[in-house]
Amino acid sequence: MKRSTVASRYGGVFVLAAIIAILPLFLANSFYFDVAINSGIAAIVCVGLNLLIGYAGQISLGHAGFFALGAYSSAILTDNYGWPPVASLIMGLLAVATLAFLIARPILRLRGHYLAMATLGMGIIISIVLNQEVNLTGGPDGMPVSAFSALGWEANSDLTWYWIVGGSLITTVWLALNLIDSAVGRALRAVHGSEVAAQVAGIDTTRYKILIFVVSGIMAAYAGSLFAHYTGFLTPSEAGFFRSIEFVTMVVLGGMASVFGSVIGAVILTALPQFLTVFHDYEHVMFGLIMMLTMIFMPKGLLPSLRNWINKRPL
Amino acid sequence: MSSEFLQFLISGITVGAIYALVGLGFSIIYNASHVINFAQGEFVMLGGMGTVFIASAGVPLPVAMAGAVLLAVLIGIGLQKLAIERARDASVVTIIIITIGASIFLRGLAGIIWDRDFHSLPAFSGEQPIHVAGAVIVPQGLWILGVTMAVAVALFVFFNRTMIGKAMLGTAHNPLAAKLVGINTSNILILSFALAAALGAIGGILIAPMAPTHYQVGVMLGLKGFSAAIVGGLGSGPGAMVGGLLVGVTEAMAAGYISSNYKDVVAFVLILLVLFFMPAGLFGKRSSERV
Amino acid sequence: MSLLEINGLSKSFGGVHAVQNLEYTVESGKVHSIIGPNGAGKTTLFNMVTGVYAPTSGKTHLNGRDITGLPAYKLAALGISRSFQNLQVFFNMTVLENVMVGAHLHCRRGFLESLLHTPSISRSNDGARRRATELLEWVGLEAYITAHTDSLPYGALKRMEIARALASDPKLLLLDEPAAGLNNIETQEIDKLIQQISDNGVTVILVEHDMRLVMGVSDHILVLEHGQKLAEGTAGEIRKNPDVIAAYLGGTAETN
Numbered sequence: 001m002k003r004s005t006v007a008s009r010y011g012g013v014f015v016l017a018a019i020i021a022i023l024p025l026f027l028a029n030s031f032y033f034d035v036a037i038n039s040g041i042a043a044i045v046c047v048g049l050n051l052l053i054g055y056a057g058q059i060s061l062g063h064a065g066f067f068a069l070g071a072y073s074s075a076i077l078t079d080n081y082g083w084p085p086v087a088s089l090i091m092g093l094l095a096v097a098t099l100a101f102l103i104a105r106p107i108l109r110l111r112g113h114y115l116a117m118a119t120l121g122m123g124i125i126i127s128i129v130l131n132q133e134v135n136l137t138g139g140p141d142g143m144p145v146s147a148f149s150a151l152g153w154e155a156n157s158d159l160t161w162y163w164i165v166g167g168s169l170i171t172t173v174w175l176a177l178n179l180i181d182s183a184v185g186r187a188l189r190a191v192h193g194s195e196v197a198a199q200v201a202g203i204d205t206t207r208y209k210i211l212i213f214v215v216s217g218i219m220a221a222y223a224g225s226l227f228a229h230y231t232g233f234l235t236p237s238e239a240g241f242f243r244s245i246e247f248v249t250m251v252v253l254g255g256m257a258s259v260f261g262s263v264i265g266a267v268i269l270t271a272l273p274q275f276l277t278v279f280h281d282y283e284h285v286m287f288g289l290i291m292m293l294t295m296i297f298m299p300k301g302l303l304p305s306l307r308n309w310i311n312k313r314p315l
Numbered sequence: 316m317s318s319e320f321l322q323f324l325i326s327g328i329t330v331g332a333i334y335a336l337v338g339l340g341f342s343i344i345y346n347a348s349h350v351i352n353f354a355q356g357e358f359v360m361l362g363g364m365g366t367v368f369i370a371s372a373g374v375p376l377p378v379a380m381a382g383a384v385l386l387a388v389l390i391g392i393g394l395q396k397l398a399i400e401r402a403r404d405a406s407v408v409t410i411i412i413i414t415i416g417a418s419i420f421l422r423g424l425a426g427i428i429w430d431r432d433f434h435s436l437p438a439f440s441g442e443q444p445i446h447v448a449g450a451v452i453v454p455q456g457l458w459i460l461g462v463t464m465a466v467a468v469a470l471f472v473f474f475n476r477t478m479i480g481k482a483m484l485g486t487a488h489n490p491l492a493a494k495l496v497g498i499n500t501s502n503i504l505i506l507s508f509a510l511a512a513a514l515g516a517i518g519g520i521l522i523a524p525m526a527p528t529h530y531q532v533g534v535m536l537g538l539k540g541f542s543a544a545i546v547g548g549l550g551s552g553p554g555a556m557v558g559g560l561l562v563g564v565t566e567a568m569a570a571g572y573i574s575s576n577y578k579d580v581v582a583f584v585l586i587l588l589v590l591f592f593m594p595a596g597l598f599g600k601r602s603s604e605r606v
Numbered sequence: 607m608s609l610l611e612i613n614g615l616s617k618s619f620g621g622v623h624a625v626q627n628l629e630y631t632v633e634s635g636k637v638h639s640i641i642g643p644n645g646a647g648k649t650t651l652f653n654m655v656t657g658v659y660a661p662t663s664g665k666t667h668l669n670g671r672d673i674t675g676l677p678a679y680k681l682a683a684l685g686i687s688r689s690f691q692n693l694q695v696f697f698n699m700t701v702l703e704n705v706m707v708g709a710h711l712h713c714r715r716g717f718l719e720s721l722l723h724t725p726s727i728s729r730s731n732d733g734a735r736r737r738a739t740e741l742l743e744w745v746g747l748e749a750y751i752t753a754h755t756d757s758l759p760y761g762a763l764k765r766m767e768i769a770r771a772l773a774s775d776p777k778l779l780l781l782d783e784p785a786a787g788l789n790n791i792e793t794q795e796i797d798k799l800i801q802q803i804s805d806n807g808v809t810v811i812l813v814e815h816d817m818r819l820v821m822g823v824s825d826h827i828l829v830l831e832h833g834q835k836l837a838e839g840t841a842g843e844i845r846k847n848p849d850v851i852a853a854y855l856g857g858t859a860e861t862n
Contacts, residue, residue, distance in 0.1 A: 057698075059408050061415075106591040112407035113351045117541065118590045121583040124538070128583075132576045178723035183706075183713035183730065185720065186699070190707045193696030196658060200694075202682030202711040202774060211717065241534070245415055252412055257698065282427065288420025295413045296401045 012260055013174050020166040024159060033158035035274050037230060040165035041223045043266035044172050046250045047259055048219030051176060053248070054256030055185070056212045057192025058108065059116045061244050062123020063220050068130060068239030069096050070221025071228035072137055075145040078229075080136070085148045089225040093218050100217035104210040120241065127239035140236060148229035161230050168226065169263070172219065176259045188212055189257070220247075249291050255301030264302060318449025323571040324564060325447075329456040329525075331563020332463040333359075334582075336518035337540020338547065338555035339470070340511030346487035346550045347507035350410055354394060354418035356537015357425075358512045361387040362519025363528030364425055367434040376437070384516040390421065391512025392505050400504070418533070426530040433527035436520070459521045466517065467556055474552070483507065487550070515540075535579065539566075542582040546589050548599025557597060561585075609634035609778060609809050610655070615664035617650050617833075624650040625833045628664070632778070637804045638811045639820045642830035643853065648813040649691060651830070652782055655811075656688045657681045668778070683711055685777035689767040691786060691813070700754050701747070701766055705738035708773025712737070741769040745799060761792045768799065772808070779803060781812040785819050797823050821845065829853075 027033050045067055052058050073092030077083040083091070107118045130137050137143055148155040148164075155161060179185045190198035191205045198205050228234055237243065246269065254265025269290075273283055298305045337359060344352045365383030370376050398413050405413075439458045444451045474480035486493040486503045494500050518536070519528065526532075543562045547554025562582050570578040589596055610632035617625045625647040632638055640648050653659040655666060657678035665674045668684055676684075687708075696704050706713075714720075714730035742751050745765045750758055758766065764784060771779055781800070785793045793816055800823050804810050814820050820827065821841045829836040829850050837847045844850055 053408065059411070061411075107587075110590055110594065113411065114590055114594060116407075116411050117351070117545065118587055120538075121586040121590075125580055125583050125587075128577065128580050175721045178727075179720050181723065181731065182720035182727050183710055183715050183734065184717060186703060186707050187710055187715075189699055189703075190696050190710075193698045194694040196678070197690065197694035197696065197770075198707070199658075199678040200656060200682060200688055201708050201770070202679050203707075204679045242419075245419065248412065249416075252408075256408075282423065284419050284423025285427065286423075288416045288418070288423055291412050291416025292398055292420065295405070295409045295416065296398065299402070299405055299409050 010177075013170065013177065016173060016260070016263070017170050020170060024162060027162075030158055031274075033162055035271050037158070037161050037165050038227075039267040039270040040162075040169045041227050041230070042247070042250060042270050043169055043263045044165075044223040044226075045220045045247050046254070046262035046266045047169075047172050047176050048216035049247055050251045050254075050256065050259065050262040051179070051188070052212050052216040053251055054258065054262075055180065055192065056188040056209060058209060058213065059112075059248075060119040060123075060213075060216070061116050061241070061248065062119040062121070062126070063216070063247050064241075064243035065123035065126035065239050066096050066100065066217040066220040067224040067227070067243070067247075068234075068236070069099070069126060070224030071145075071234050071238055072130060072224075073221070074225040074228045075143055075234050076136060079144065079146055084150070085146075085229060086150050089222070092225050093221050096217050096221035097214055100214040101210065104213045105206070108206065108209040108213060120244075123239065123244050124241055127236050127241070130236040130239050137234075137236065142233055142235035144233050145228045145231070147232070148226075155229070165226060165230075168222070173259055173263065180259070184208075245291075246287070249287060249294075252301055253290060253294050255303035255305070258301065258303045261301050261303035319571070321448055321450040323567045325450055325452050325456065327564035327567030328560055329452075329459050329563070330522070330567070331543075331560040332459050333518045333522045333536065333559070334539050334543040334562050335556045335559025336463060336466065336514050336521075337536055338543030338559050339466075339552060340514040341541055341544040342547075342550050342552060342555045343483075343507050343514070344511045345544070347483065347504050348399070350399060350414065351541070351549075352394075352399075352508075352511065353411065353414040353537070354421060355511060355515055355540060356533030356535075357418050357421040358387045358391060358515025358533070359519035359522075359536045359540075360422070360425060360528065360530065360533035361390060361512075362516030363436065363523035363532065364429055364434065364519075364530060365516070366436060366520055366523065367528060368429050370436075380520050383520060384513050387512040387516035388509045391508040395505055395508040400501075418537070422530055422533060429530065431530055433529050434523075435527045436523040438524040453525070455521075455524045459525075462517065462521055466514065467552075470552060479506070539582040542586045544596075545586055546596055548596030551596070551598040554596055554598035608632065609669060610811075611667040612651075612655070613665045613667070615651070615654060615666065616662045617647075617654055617659060618662045623833050625654070625661075625830075628830075628833075628835055630828055630835065630838070632809060632811060633826070634777070634809045635804070635807060636809060636825035637800060637823055638809075638826045638828065639824040640811065640813045640828045640830060641815070641817075641820055642836070645832075646830040647833035648830055649782060650833075652688070652780055652811075652813055656686060656780055682774055682776075685775075686780070687771040687774050687776035687778070688780040689764070689771050689782060689784060691782040693763055693767060695755050695763055695767065697755050700752070701742065701750050701758065702735065702738050702752070704755060704766060705741055705770045705773050706734040708741075708770035709734045709737050709775075711774055737773060738769075741772055742766070744802075745769045745772075746795065761788050764788065764796075765799070768803075772803070776808060778809045778811070781810065783813055783815065785814060785816045793819055 023036060027036060049063050052060055070092045073095055074085065074088045077088035077091055078085050103122060110118050131140055155164060187203045187208050190203055191208055195205050250265035250269045251262050253269060255261025337355060340355050344350060362383050365386045366379045369382045370379035394417050398417055402409055402413055438455045440454045442453060444453050474484055482498045483503050486498060486500050490500050539562060543559035544555045546561055547558025562585055566578055566581040569581045608631045612628055612630040615625060615628045642648055654661045657676055660675045665672060673681060673684060696707060713734050714726055719727050739751055742748065745768055747762055747765055750762055784796050797819055800810055824841055827841060827844045828838045829844060831853050836853060837844060837850050
């Protein structure tokens with residue numbers, strides 16, 4: 001990447017920041033804020049997931065598991081044990097990091113379909129556990145989560161949450177772009193390009209795969225914690241298979257190996273069901289169709305396909 | 316053998332037979348195309364729900380069953396021709412997402428075109444329980460075991476004694492060589508999907524009298540069928556059968572002796588254990604990559 | 607001075623003995639070629655020396671240090687690099703990025719500093735970029751420096767892989783059939799390139815079928831047959847060796 005693309009990379013962050021800064025002027029009521037905030041939360045998960053799927057070339061069909069674990073850690077520690085929310089959040093991140101680290105080595109020895117199934121299994125096991133441990137999690141009926149607070153200040157307005165999520169998203173995007181434009185980032189992409197050639201270049205591919213698996217899990221958990229305090233009520237469906245597929249679809253729709261693509265994919269697939277009630281009733285049908293059509297006709301996703309079309313390069 | 320143990324065994328084998336049928340479907344498609352068809356579970360759903368709704372239009376039950384199987388087969392062929400064939404050279408992730416998308420699509424469609432309620436089929440030959448050594452088996456359970464065994468025998472004959480069956484095996488081993496000897500591999504692919512769909516649908520019809528069918532019934536049954544295929548070794552027919560029984564019995568034992576709440580976890584824990592320690596499964600082939 | 611010593615190296619795949627009890631010494635600073643009919647075990651030997659396969663038995667020493675069975679990424683740190691017979695190009699990256707990856711071990715690789723894009727990361731990136739650009743010019747690919755890998759012809763991709771292999775500044779470079787699929791002119795350019803590499807002090811081992819290239823560029827040749835050493839010596843000696851002629855060169859000499 002030359003100097004000019006570096007400038008255009010930071011340019012993207014500025015554009016995103018500008019959009020986030022100006023958007024509240026156009027959000028007429030609570031409903032619109034809700035859509036924006038939920039889009040941002042999903043986008044944080046997707047940027048992390050994209051690092052794993054799009055850049056490092058792995059796959060996870062169980063990332064909602066990490067998302068929900070972050071959410072439930074915050075909920076359980078804050079509400080059942082009276083911990084301060086910030087401490088619960090950090091604890092949740094540590095817990096997910098530990099779990100991801102422990103499971104990463106055996107699971108990432110697998111490739112392709114097998115890796116997909118193993119991560120699927122992992123996610124479903126997490127959701128079943130959350131469903132069954134009623135004393136801890138409230139089971140399928142869910143559990144309430146108290147508001148996020150720190151040092152006496154409480155986050156309870158739409159606008160406050162908007163800034164929290166918006167700020168987190170900008171930071172996440174910035175960190176991801178930085179990572180990609182570094183030797184570590186290139187190593188991740190090399191793992192995707194050819195594991196054997198990456199190893200010959202001195203890259204310990206297993207270590208890098210584990211690293212990005214854990215990092216993307218932490219990002220999902222962080223988003224989960226925000227989600228828990230924002231919505232104020234959690235159910236185990238947040239860990240469910242469909243939620244994991246939603247995240248993967250957002251990444252795939254927006255464009256694999258495209259940070260901004262993930263943001264766009266998350267926004268589109270969070271906002272669309274909310275705004276088109278037709279879409280909402282037929283949610284499954286629409287999602288399934290989008291997944292199939294995108295992968296058949298536009299396998300690189302929206303943003304990269306758009307870029308190619310503009311540059312008129314063959315896909 | 317305590318009667319309690321026997322009871323768990325019987326219920327485990329019964330449901331395991333269904334897992335085996337689903338798992339066979341996975342293996343047949345995997346053999347033909349190296350694709351894991353996440354929509355396999357939906358064929359099960361189509362069998363059960365299809366029969367219910369075709370019968371509700373006044374069609375006699377056996378005809379409705381045949382119709383449901385036919386419906387599943389047509390959808391299976393459609394899936395292969397319209398979705399998977401177009402993405403033939405795509406990456407694994409792409410194909411996985413296509414089949415998951417197909418399964419979500421079919422599920423959603425079923426929920427809209429039919430409905431989202433639970434439905435039951437009448438048992439094939441009544442519900443008079445049969446007492447065996449202190450345990451109970453219902454006639455439907457015997458139907459399940461009987462039909463599954465008949466299917467297994469039929470498939471064995473098909474793959475080992477008929478030209479088409481052998482052609483399918485040949486295509487699985489070496490698609491290029493198969494083409495060179497004049498086998499129409501594209502038709503073989505269609506046949507695989509048709510066969511897998513039929514197996515799934517039959518499984519769905521068999522279990523519907525015992526466990527109510529529902530537009531989402533394919534999710535868990537599909538995943539557990541997949542577990543059966545993985546445990547037995549992806550691509551192995553006998554493996555899927557043994558795997559199915561293993562998953563079913565382990566599940567029943569865990570539910571009976573440990574906790575019925577965590578029954579569903581068993582299949583997924585088995586998936587992880589097999590993938591971590593023995594990815595080729597019990598009967599699967601080990602493969603190596605040439606650099 | 608011997609750079610690489612191979613003692614009793616063997617590799618079996620089930621019942622197939624791809625390489626049996628091989629003894630071979632590679633002198634530093636020279637160009638060595640390994641030839642032999644198909645199935646002789648050349649690429650298997652390569653894969654063992656570069657850490658892709660673990661040997662069934664036997665030992666390999668680099669500068670006296672036992673490197674038997676070490677994985678490829680550790681061997682890279684010890685100065686061993688290679689190119690691939692069936693290209694292993696990072697098609698998800700540009701030409702420049704491919705070669706930059708080759709310089710991975712020379713870059714700053716801390717996770718936290720990468721996340722924050724510290725000035726030292728910036729400098730490291732610039733350094734890698736410069737190094738990659740120089741190497742691409744050195745192997746004759748200046749026209750493709752800003753290109754994406756999917757627009758490169760086959761011959762250019764082969765040279766890009768060599769540039770990538772050189773980016774780690776190796777002591778020992780293994781080239782797996784560098785001339786495969788190339789025409790006469792391209793092969794001559796590879797010949798020149800190999801000589802340039804050797805003149806720069808890098809020890810080169812190549813596996814090749816193209817006899818003109820092998821005879822022209824090698825200081826030392828090892829002939830394998832059925833996984834065992836058939837003969838070794840200079841190009842002149844090998845050309846006259848009756849066993850080699852009988853097994854390999856006679857009647858089946860490849861002249862593109």
